[in-house]
Amino acid sequence: MSNIPYKIYLEENELPKAWHNVRAAMKEKPEPFIHPATGNPCVKNDLLPVFCEELVEQELNVSDEFIPIPDEIQDFYRIFRPSPLIRAYFLEKILDTPAKIFYKFEGNNTSGSHKLNSAAAQVFYAKKQGLTSLTTETGAGQWGSALSMACAHFGVELTVYMVKVSSEQKPYRKVLMQTYGANVVPSPSDTTDIGKKILSENPGTGGSLGCAISEAIEAAVKTPNCRYVLGSVLNHVLLHQSIVGLETKAAMEKYGVSPDIIIGCAGGGSNLGGLISPFMADKIRGKNNIEFVAVEPSSCPSLTRGKYSLDFGDTGKTTPLIKMYTLGSGFIPSPNHAGGLRYHGMSPIVSKLYHDGYINAKSYNQSEVFDAAAKFAKCEGILPAPESAHAIKGAIDAALKCKESGESKVILFGLTGTGYFDMSAYQGYLEGKMSDYTPSDEDLQKGFDSLPDGS
């Protein structure tokens, strides 16, 4: 392995021409969405008022393992793909570990993260269907930025409901989206019924992702020729993100390397789900014995302390019921939490794989995550997004374990994005103001009380 470059870039003719649908390989499929009114599984027509038709088909498709990527999306991908697979030689040296560490870096685009992979696809399908506008929500702003870029490229109007506290903490994220032409509305707002209701019940609220989702869905349903798009959690989003795993697998195979451990941060699960997709299919089929690790913040521990339960995807309880690991749609993470990954639930695919024992999960406090981020920035030169830094912390711990045991395992992690728009969080870290708040069992119970089955 001594002749592995620092960075492996695939040639354009080596890039994937189809996405990978891990559900086709799963022995037990994730449970279907349930219509809250009828208790029956959702069918295509239930979802069409909210989502684009082609995305609904992808959402419900559990049988086709490869789904071709349309030429127009492949063209768009060329703006920022392939992303590099980087050998973390400098990190290995500083840790003095026999482990070989690789990371797939998705931050080399203006939106700053992997989110653009799904944004490109979703906007293309919307345009193809003849829609003229889209709505979405954004928290940290990476998804909103990605979607703004894709909408500018394909010529589709966009309204972004941005969690109010984020829009105040990150005014420049808003400017970035506006530069790409998006209409950015701090949420909760008085532009929707749900926003008005939440504002009247909690006048001082800084909002939440679940609440912004409710507003975006309401706006989409009420606007002619408009649909709602979501940047994580859903099956079709994980499908688009499989481009990350496919490129990684191709790049590693090119140099004859196979990962022993794959680590990803997990908020809604799209990054982790996309990165592991083709590797997981092989594992399910007994072709590898990779350890998969999801890393989440201790302050929003949906996998490590959540329940595997039917739940709404949003605070307003307007979505179908989703079987997933969740803290309850009523769970609101601490406003002191700067590290992203604030969603109450988790991708149903990742949830099912975790439930069936294919994925492990662990959680970290904010300060240890930012320690890892600063260490990584200093030696590898990339300032990571706080979200991504969770995976770095996981990789460092795995590498130090190898140091103890003397094993030279191959560790792969996903570096989902850069932290250029998270400097206020880094400022808090440098000033020693980072809170390591972890919810108590009582705090979590309040969220669980909001679960529809009352568990």
Next chain:
Amino acid sequence: MSNIPYKIYLEENELPKAWHNVRAAMKEKPEPFIHPATGNPCVKNDLLPVFCEELVEQELNVSDEFIPIPDEIQDFYRIFRPSPLIRAYFLEKILDTPAKIFYKFEGNNTSGSHKLNSAAAQVFYAKKQGLTSLTTETGAGQWGSALSMACAHFGVELTVYMVKVSSEQKPYRKVLMQTYGANVVPSPSDTTDIGKKILSENPGTGGSLGCAISEAIEAAVKTPNCRYVLGSVLNHVLLHQSIVGLETKAAMEKYGVSPDIIIGCAGGGSNLGGLISPFMADKIRGKNNIEFVAVEPSSCPSLTRGKYSLDFGDTGKTTPLIKMYTLGSGFIPSPNHAGGLRYHGMSPIVSKLYHDGYINAKSYNQSEVFDAAAKFAKCEGILPAPESAHAIKGAIDAALKCKESGESKVILFGLTGTGYFDMSAYQGYLEGKMSDYTPSDEDLQKGFDSLPDGS
């Protein structure tokens, strides 16, 4: 040319192993630095108290055309190099031009620009010489960020004098440098005699690059085992930046393409000088007929309206005298100017080449530059730094000229960096608050009055 990829990445074994020194090819060399006290050319010993020894040798070397890049610097370059040479297919399409547009993108690193190319080299040589600390100045912050990264990597302490108005407008740039461990001091400050003097004369001043340079030099000279490093203008900086031109030339030759026009933004000249270096040597030797274009802001027009004169490099008049195009070290650009490229002078190499007719120059107002930036971001997906957007505007104009004439020229420009830390400038642009102030002849005369020969 139809099979040219969107992005050309050289393989690691194709990367340059030596920098290119264009002075070796120049028939007439740039004039040497003049010692202000004696009026004689500066020799090595004059410069050693301020600069690292190896950098002084590079600064004075006009005869060796290729200077080997030490292994440790090549290793550091692997963090962020090779940078991609990108075919601007989407921009060509929107402009409907027969021109082929390529850009070399240097923004894919945390410092956000090409500055890291020289920072890596300068810090390595400082470390090799046994120095324990460095000082520098930064305006927009790209240089300070780059140097902070390199100092963190090689383990050298760093104090950055940051132009006060920039440190207030860009607090997050400061946090970024601090995350990499740098000590950031807003300039003018009371930590130096020159800073105190400037503060007493202009209590409310927001500072300037020339003033921050004076402070950094004073601090370096007064601190044991410390030297000063500069991110542009000087010959050794252009030498390090030749990596940009060398990679570009190799990538274009790999696909059988030769540029007809090469366009770069010009502040201190390091980006332009580095990009054109090997192409210019060929032009001087009659091997090509490339048109070279320097683009600068109308508000700080050192090439298009400056004088080719001996001048100090800093406001405090502590540097040697440099023969260059200059607005006078007393020139202070309008505080309304958000577009970077605020330095009063220009690289002596670029100045000499311009004076001898090898380079053309043009200037643009801020609003047309930001128009070009927004157009580019929407179609090519990269949000450019305002500095870089000057080159984009130049390239768009050249491409539109091709459209008129029907010529399918090959246009190459340097995209030096990203605008993630310039969102307040973009905000001003979106809000229509962009000023197109251009200095009057009287304004310029005030700067010329500060020239040492009193012209």
